[in-house]
Structures are given as C-alpha cells and as structure tokens.
Amino acid sequence: MNTTKVAVIVVVTFLTGFFTHKYSGPKEEVVGWKPVYKTHADGSVLEGSTQELIRFLRKGYDLRLAWGWKKEDKSIEHLADPIWIAIINENEVIVHLDPQVLSRVDWENQSANYADSSLFDHEWRVAISTNGSFDAVWYNRVTNKVHRRVPQRHTMTWMINMSGLDNNSDSNPLFLTK
Secondary structure, three states: OOHHHHHHHHHHHHHHHHHHHHHHOOOOOOOOEEEEEEEOOOOOEEEEOHHHHHHHHHOOOOEEEEEEEEEOOEEEEEEEOOOEEEEEOOOEEEEEOOOEOOOEEEOOOOEEEOOOHHHOOEEEEEEEEOOOOEEEEEEEOOOOEEEEEEEEOOOEEEEEEOOOOOOOOOOOOOOOOO
C-alpha cells in the first residue's frame, strides 16, 4: 500500500471517530433542579410552559418553587417544596405550601428570630398558581380567624428535580384508568 492511501485511511478513520463521538456520544444528563416554568410578577410567561410542568408532575417528579423581592437595600429569596399540588382543567397548577409560624427578619444582622412571642399563634399559609396568583394569609390558630390576607404577585420559578426518575414513565392525566 502506498503512503498516500495509508494517509487517507488514517485521516478518514480519525474524522469518522471524532464526528461519531462528538455527535452521537452520550448526551449530558440533567441532574438536580431544573427551572421548567417561570412567570413575571404580572403573570406573563418568561420561559417554559405549564404543559411541560404538568408532564413532569404527572410522571412523579418533585416540584420546588422559588420567588423573592428586592426593595432598596433589602432583598429576600424563598425556596419551598409544596405539600399539595393540583392540576386544574389540565392546564393550570395550584400548590399549597406547608403552614409556617414565621419569624421576624433582623435586617441589620441578617438573621431570623422568634423574639416576638405574640406571633406564635399565627400561621402563614399560601396558595400559588401557575397563572401568577399568590394568595397569602396569616391565620390565628387559637381563634380560627384570618388575621391578615395579602394577595400578591411575584416573579415565580417552578423547578423540577430531574434526578432519579425515568423520563419515559407515563404522563397521562391522573384521572384516566388506562
């Protein structure tokens, strides 16, 4: 075999291996929390879709919500895992967060505390929807009365934990019997 044929075979073999590995090799696996739906405080969609979120929820993926606010020199970010999730009319998701006895934030020391014991009877509850609604109430557990209700709007990020589940599992509506 002459030198030219050997050189061509080596180059073709190298390029074939390079392109085969680069374009058909294993795809990078997404692990951890992935934002799949995000809305602006006015409710408009910034990224993703409720249908993608619903597809992951029906497959059993864990959900986490994130939101926050910034005013002048103060900002706070919240992350919460819902305790209850509902899919309404196959196109909206509503969640409830775990009731909380909220602490006070000491902005100067950047810490939280329960120094105000008058708040111990009050529980914070919230219902959040993919349509942008965020309805928060402070409920007095002793008197069974709503102490304060504050409907609000936030930029919301709905994240799915991509670890550990088979993405090929069933994503049909959960009320179907197959």
